[in-house]
Amino acid sequence: MTTTGSLRDYYLLEARHMPRRAPIAAAIIGGVGVLATHAILVRFPARALHFLELSFDIRGMASILLINDLMAAYFAPFFVGLAGLLGAVVAAREEDQLELLLAKPIHARVLLAARVWPILGAAAASGLAVSLVTAVALVPYLAPGDRVSFAGALGGGLLLTAFALLLLAMLLPLLVRMRDAFHALLVGSLVWLAPLMPSAVLIYRPDVYEVHTSLRSTIVLPTLLWHDATSAWLGPAALVLVLPLCALLVRIAGRVLERSDTR
Amino acid sequence: MIRLQWLDYLATLRERKTWLCGAMLLYAVLSIPVILARPPAHVKDAITTWFGDDRPFVLFMYVWIDLAMNKVIAFLPVVLASGIVLRERDLGVLPILAAKPLSMPRYFTLRAISACAVMATLHVGAQLIGLVYFTARVPGFQPATFLAAMTPHLFAAIFATGFSAAIAGWVKHRGASALIGLTVLGLLLGMSLVGFYQPAWRSITLVNPMSLGALALGSLDHLGPAELAPPMFALTLLSIAAIAIGAAGVRRMEA
Numbered sequence: 001m002t003t004t005g006s007l008r009d010y011y012l013l014e015a016r017h018m019p020r021r022a023p024i025a026a027a028i029i030g031g032v033g034v035l036a037t038h039a040i041l042v043r044f045p046a047r048a049l050h051f052l053e054l055s056f057d058i059r060g061m062a063s064i065l066l067i068n069d070l071m072a073a074y075f076a077p078f079f080v081g082l083a084g085l086l087g088a089v090v091a092a093r094e095e096d097q098l099e100l101l102l103a104k105p106i107h108a109r110v111l112l113a114a115r116v117w118p119i120l121g122a123a124a125a126s127g128l129a130v131s132l133v134t135a136v137a138l139v140p141y142l143a144p145g146d147r148v149s150f151a152g153a154l155g156g157g158l159l160l161t162a163f164a165l166l167l168l169a170m171l172l173p174l175l176v177r178m179r180d181a182f183h184a185l186l187v188g189s190l191v192w193l194a195p196l197m198p199s200a201v202l203i204y205r206p207d208v209y210e211v212h213t214s215l216r217s218t219i220v221l222p223t224l225l226w227h228d229a230t231s232a233w234l235g236p237a238a239l240v241l242v243l244p245l246c247a248l249l250v251r252i253a254g255r256v257l258e259r260s261d262t263r
Numbered sequence: 264m265i266r267l268q269w270l271d272y273l274a275t276l277r278e279r280k281t282w283l284c285g286a287m288l289l290y291a292v293l294s295i296p297v298i299l300a301r302p303p304a305h306v307k308d309a310i311t312t313w314f315g316d317d318r319p320f321v322l323f324m325y326v327w328i329d330l331a332m333n334k335v336i337a338f339l340p341v342v343l344a345s346g347i348v349l350r351e352r353d354l355g356v357l358p359i360l361a362a363k364p365l366s367m368p369r370y371f372t373l374r375a376i377s378a379c380a381v382m383a384t385l386h387v388g389a390q391l392i393g394l395v396y397f398t399a400r401v402p403g404f405q406p407a408t409f410l411a412a413m414t415p416h417l418f419a420a421i422f423a424t425g426f427s428a429a430i431a432g433w434v435k436h437r438g439a440s441a442l443i444g445l446t447v448l449g450l451l452l453g454m455s456l457v458g459f460y461q462p463a464w465r466s467i468t469l470v471n472p473m474s475l476g477a478l479a480l481g482s483l484d485h486l487g488p489a490e491l492a493p494p495m496f497a498l499t500l501l502s503i504a505a506i507a508i509g510a511a512g513v514r515r516m517e518a
Contacts, residue, residue: 079445
């Protein structure tokens with residue numbers, strides 16, 4: 001049986017083999033995307049910008065930029081993580097390597113944890129980088145009386161990063177049973193899109209939320225801007241709190257993997 | 264070759280992910296009339312400003328393209344085409360395929376055309392179901408204009424699929440291929456309507472192939488061959504070029 005020391009070595013070995021280029025590229029492209037969006041949006045006609053203000057119930061250029069930037073903080077960690085999980089988990093079953101991998105003298109749940117945690121860590125790092133760029137790039141546009149701030153923008157980005165990690169961890173028990181990476185990619189994409197639907201409803205059917213104000217303050221994206229002071233502390237707290245939840249879901253996924261067929 | 268192409272198309276059409284794509288499109292068709300049941304005044308004003316037309320049908324077409332079909336063609340082409348040839352290589356069946364009298368670029372072209380055909384089938388199927396459903400549910404719906412306006416968008420969907428396949432042909436890693444495809448298509452589609460929001464940039468935004476797919480939005484009251492043919496022709500050429508570039512990328516791929 002393995003010892004704690006050898007398990008640590010195994011964890012390090014898996015971490016060393018994790019794809020590194022994707023999270024670095026995502027962080028760079030996400031950051032450049034945020035700056036490019038700023039350069040484009042500030043040149044939009046006033047009426048187009050006013051449409052965004054009315055649609056999301058926000059005011060000022062900083063808020064308009066931030067609502068767009070937050071999408072990058074949600075996109076980058078989720079898809080970097082999803083691509084990593086597809087390669088580490090689904091492709092192993094798809095390419096008939098799972099039986100061989102599970103022939104190692106380690107439990108399936110250890111194999112899964114060793115492969116998944118570095119990917120979640122890399123996804124979190126890319127989300128953190130994009131959130132930082134978002135918050136720093138917002139500073140020149142902040143004006144007196146704005147409802148958004150540097151801390152709130154950073155917190156909003158971190159909250160979405162934490163949410164992306166939670167979605168990835170929730171997908172894991174399903175991914176360990178799938179054997180078509182592109183079917184899994186489609187399912188993952190739908191899971192990513194679904195939480196954005198309430199924000200689309202806010203633009204075109206704001207009347208839906210007229211009698212559900214607490215729902216409006218909970219499930220739509222601009223709520224991170226409306227409650228800037230809360231976002232400032234909730235984002236970092238969510239990033240810490242999501243770790244035990246991820247650990248639980250990785251463990252559940254490990255159990256599912258142990259009980260499933262290797263083919 | 265044509266028989267093989269047909270069989271490959273049918274096999275791709277029968278895959279579980281294709282059926283899930285179909286379910287996604289059906290959900291889009293069913294949900295859009297609900298989304299548009301009571302649009303707020305500022306949305307109507309914005310549509311009038313951007314498209315110079317205050318008819319509810321123009322608002323419907325904007326939401327159908329921007330909220331539904333543009334999102335669909337950001338994800339579905341990547342799911343259908345970003346693993347072409349790479350999946351066969353990773354599954355270890357490429358040596359068997361390499362032993363057949365079919366070169367790797369031709370095999371890639373065959374698979375890319377199948378993916379484009381499946382994407383086109385899903386797109387056309389969604390428009391036809393929408394044609395029936397929207398006629399009954401959307402006030403002021405114009406079936407002929409709807410079909411005409413969505414035709415360039417169909418060509419944009421085909422280009423997006425060929426483009427995803429081309430990325431696979433050069434990147435040679437499934438995860439990276441999917442990630443690059445999602446990012447680039449997401450950015451192109453996110454920018455596709457910018458020419459309407461900022462008229463001063465209208466001509467420069469036409470370098471974005473995805474803008475060509477939504478170009479009909481600006482001329483819904485006088486759509487004819489002069490408005491529809493140029494974007495369709497340009498997108499056809501771009502699709503052929505994308506598949507050819509992808510085929511060149513797999514030329515040296517080792518089985």
